[in-house]
Amino acid sequence: xxxxxxxxxxxxxxxxxxxxxxxxxxxxxxxxxxxxxxxxxxxxxxxxxxxxxxxxxxxxxxxxxxxxxxxxxxxxxxxxxxxxxxxxxxxxxxxxxxxxxxxxxxxxxxxxxxxxxxxxxxxxxxxxxxxxxxxxxxxxxxxxxxxxxxxxxxxxxxxxxxxxxxxxxxxxxxxxxxxxxxxxxxxxxxxxxxxxxxxxxxxxxxxxxxxxxxxxxxxxxxxxxxxxxxxxxxxxxxxxxxxxxxxxxxxxxxxxxxxxxxxxxxxxxxxxxxxxxxxxxxxxxxxxxxxxxxxxxxxxxxxxxxxxxxxxxxxxxxxxxxxxxxxxxxxxxxxxxxxxxxxxxxxxxxxxxxxxxxxxxxxxxxxxxxxxxxxxxxxxxxxxxxxxxxxxxxxxxxxxxxxxxxxxxxxxxxxxxxxxxxxxxxxxxxxxxxxxxxxxxxxxxxxxxxxxxxxxxxxxxxxxxxxxxxxxxxxxxxxxxxxxxxxxxxxxxxxxxxxxxxxxxxxxx
Numbered sequence: 001x002x003x004x005x006x007x008x009x010x011x012x013x014x015x016x017x018x019x020x021x022x023x024x025x026x027x028x029x030x031x032x033x034x035x036x037x038x039x040x041x042x043x044x045x046x047x048x049x050x051x052x053x054x055x056x057x058x059x060x061x062x063x064x065x066x067x068x069x070x071x072x073x074x075x076x077x078x079x080x081x082x083x084x085x086x087x088x089x090x091x092x093x094x095x096x097x098x099x100x101x102x103x104x105x106x107x108x109x110x111x112x113x114x115x116x117x118x119x120x121x122x123x124x125x126x127x128x129x130x131x132x133x134x135x136x137x138x139x140x141x142x143x144x145x146x147x148x149x150x151x152x153x154x155x156x157x158x159x160x161x162x163x164x165x166x167x168x169x170x171x172x173x174x175x176x177x178x179x180x181x182x183x184x185x186x187x188x189x190x191x192x193x194x195x196x197x198x199x200x201x202x203x204x205x206x207x208x209x210x211x212x213x214x215x216x217x218x219x220x221x222x223x224x225x226x227x228x229x230x231x232x233x234x235x236x237x238x239x240x241x242x243x244x245x246x247x248x249x250x251x252x253x254x255x256x257x258x259x260x261x262x263x264x265x266x267x268x269x270x271x272x273x274x275x276x277x278x279x280x281x282x283x284x285x286x287x288x289x290x291x292x293x294x295x296x297x298x299x300x301x302x303x304x305x306x307x308x309x310x311x312x313x314x315x316x317x318x319x320x321x322x323x324x325x326x327x328x329x330x331x332x333x334x335x336x337x338x339x340x341x342x343x344x345x346x347x348x349x350x351x352x353x354x355x356x357x358x359x360x361x362x363x364x365x366x367x368x369x370x371x372x373x374x375x376x377x378x379x380x381x382x383x384x385x386x387x388x389x390x391x392x393x394x395x396x397x398x399x400x401x402x403x404x405x406x407x408x409x410x411x412x413x414x415x416x417x418x419x420x421x422x423x424x425x426x427x428x429x430x431x432x433x434x435x436x437x438x439x440x441x442x443x444x445x446x447x448x449x450x451x452x453x454x455x456x457x458x459x460x461x462x463x464x465x466x467x468x469x470x471x472x473x474x475x476x477x478x479x480x481x482x483x484x485x486x487x488x489x490x491x492x493x494x495x496x497x498x499x500x501x502x503x504x505x506x507x508x509x
Contacts, residue, residue, distance in 0.1 A: 038075035040120050042082060044068045046094075046129040065090035065131030076122035082106070084114040084129050089159040091134040097127030134158045137202040138184060145172030145209030161187070161195035166207035175208045176479060190479065210475060218456060218463055219244055219266050220471075220486070221253050222498035228486065229266040230504060233494065236261050237272035242297075243500035247288025251502070252308040254283035254295045262308045266504055275303060275311045285336075289329025294349040296324035296336055304349045316344065316352050326409075330371030335391035337366035337378045345391040358386055360397040368419070372412030377436040379407035379419050387436045400431055401442040407431075413457025418477040420445075420453040420464050428453045428466050432477045446470050446483045458503030465498045 048064035059072040059080075070082030084095045092114050098105030103126070106116040118125060135155045142148040146168040156162050164186075168174045177189040177196075182203025188194040196205060216231040221241035227234045241255040251263045258276025260283065263269040284297040293305045300322045305311040316322075322344075327336040334346045341358040343366065358366070364381035371377075376388045383405040384397035400407070400419070407421035417433045428446035433439045446453065446466045453466040462474045470483040486494045 038073050038078065040074050040076045040078070040122060041124045042071050042074065042080060042118065042120075042127065043125070044071040044082070044097075044127045044129055048130060061129070063129060063131055065133070066092075068095070068127070068129045070118070070127075074120060076120055078120055079117050080120070082116045082118050082125075082127055084108070084131075086114075086131050086134070089134055089157050090131045093130040093132040095127070095129045097125055099123035099125055136182075136198045136200070138162060138196060138198055139181075139202075139204040140164060140196075141180075141204065141206040142166070143206055143208045145169050146174065146207060148207045156198055158198045158200070161197050164194060164196050164205070164207075166192050166209075168209050172209040173481070175210050175475065178206050178208060180204045180206055217458070217461075217504050218501050219251060219504055220465055220498055220501045221255070222494075222496045222500075224496050225272075226494065226496045226498075227253060227269065228494065229263075232267065234267070234269065236269045239272050240497075241499060242282070242284050243286050244502045245286045245288050245293070246502055247293060248291075248307065250308050252286055252288075252293055252295075253500075254286045254297075256282045258283065260295070260308075260311070270309075276301070276313060279313070281313075285324060285326045287327045287329050287334070289334070290332070290349065292349055294327055294329070294334055296327050298323050300324070300355070302336075302349075302352070312350075314350065316355060322355050325365065325367045326369045328369050328371055328376075330376070331391070333391045335369055335371075335376055335388075337369045337380070339365040341366055341380070341384075341397070343378065343388075343391075343394060353392065358394045358397060360384060360386075368407065368409040370410045370412045370417065372417060373415070373435060375436050377410060377412075377417055379410045379421070381406045383407065385419070385436075385439070398437075400439045401429065405429060405442055409454045411455045411457040411462070413462065414460055414476065416477050418455055418457065418462055418474075420455045422453070428464070428470075430455075430464070430477070430480070440478075443478075445472055445480045454499065454501050456501045456503060463501060465501050467497045467499070469494050469496070469498055 044061040050062040059070050061068050061071050066086040068084045070080055074080050084092050092108055095108035095114055096104045108114055135157050137153050137155050139153040140148050140151055149165045166174050174192050177186050182201045183199045184203035185197050220228040221244045223240040225235045225237045225239055227236050239255040239259045241253045244253040251266055253261045258274045258281035259272040260275055261269045261272045281301050282298040283295045286295040293308050296302045300316045303311045303313045322338045322342045324336045324338040334349050337343050342355045344352050344355045346352040364384050366378045366380040369378040376391050379385050382403040383399040383401045385400050386394045386397040388394045404424045407419050410419045417436055419431050423429050427444050429442040430445050431439045431442045453464050455464045462477050465471050469486050471486050472480045472483040474480045
């Protein structure tokens with residue numbers, strides 16, 4: 001009997017323990033569930049809702065164009081945050097809510113804020129939310145010489161690229177898009193077909209057009225007697241013409257072996273004349289100023305003329321160590337630059353200061369000089385650029401670009417210095433400056449340049465010719481047209497090496 005009682009007691013204990021264990025597991029399982037923290041509800045609803053309000057712990061309700069947070073159950077004394085979050089390209093259309101007796105206690109349209117710290121006060125709250133595309137106005141204008149599409153003022157969604165197109169009229173070329181108002185961004189301002197993207201404000205853009213710079217407005221000289229003038233090709237002797245200038249009613253071309261030719265119209269040129277006689281002379285540069293032409297070149301020789309026809313030759317020193325590569329007349333003085341950083345100057349073109357070298361870390365050549373903004377600026381090999389206020393005393397050259405940039409020529413126009421050259425006998429580069437001291441990063445503008453390029457500024461335009469027969473033009477020295485190989489009047493490509501350029505005088509066009 002005792003054994004039976006013991007077995008019964010054991011069974012009862014086991015059943016009781018099992019029930020207790022099952023109940024504990026059930027309670028444990030229930031405790032693991034997410035349970036509401038209170039019994040006061042915030043409901044968020046509205047147009048475009050893509051999922052219903054839930055008791056999710058983040059209280060997030062999705063809408064087309066954004067989402068809102070803060071829905072769920074709270075204790076009556078809580079101050080939960082309810083907030084509307086627009087997606088990119090959207091903005092809040094409406095967002096308001098409150099208890100039943102004050103349904104617009106919190107209102108975006110009144111406060112301009114989309115975040116509310118809600119004082120529940122023991123009452124359920126309902127919020128209404130909606131989003132709309134964020135749109136702003138874009139005005140697209142066309143400058144003289146072309147049209148645009150779309151045109152005028154239209155409304156667009158922000159942060160969504162808008163296709164824009166510029167079309168130049170006949171006789172004009174597109175020079176780029178500019179932003180005249182607002183915070184719009186343009187993907188490629190230099191492209192005819194690109195996109196514009198609005199952000200926060202109404203914006204205005206303009207497509208700009210200009211008449212193309214005609215090569216007919218310049219005279220270009222090169223090897224093997226070539227002179228290109230007013231769109232025509234002329235063979236003037238067999239001279240390698242190095243440079244050309246206009247002054248005193250005529251054009252003067254100078255070149256190898258001491259030869260010179262002149263023209264009053266840029267079309268009819270005199271038979272090349274060797275003004276050097278038996279002297280070993282090659283003229284590399286020429287300028288006009290102070291009532292006379294001055295040409296300079298090999299072995300320190302210089303020649304002057306008042307009419308371009310009758311010349312007087314002289315040499316500076318008997319040692320013949322300097323070859324003069326460029327000369328300019330400006331600010332009442334002739335200034336010349338040459339090999340091994342030599343410079344010299346003269347007030348009359350006849351009596352010259354003893355050539356002196358500009359001290360620097362290399363013995364590079366200076367190949368170009370100009371005057372502007374109150375100073376002379378000389379450029380040369382190894383990236384060297386130096387300045388002088390009087391043409392006599394020069395600053396220590398700075399390196400613009402790198403030692404691999406060989407600057408071959410410089411001009412001044414439109415308030416800007418423009419320097420051109422090559423980089424390691426390969427490709428033409430340009431750099432610009434407004435003060436001659438601070439320069440832009442060199443920019444590649446022509447491919448395949450081996451021996452440099454020449455730049456000229458006239459009539460508010462820049463033109464660059466390369467030794468390999470390519471030409472590119474610019475109105476600002478920064479943005480250049482696609483290089484084109486120069487062709488003669490029959491359409492044949494000019495393959496000769498080109499060395500110099502000057503502007504055609506307006507009266508001769």
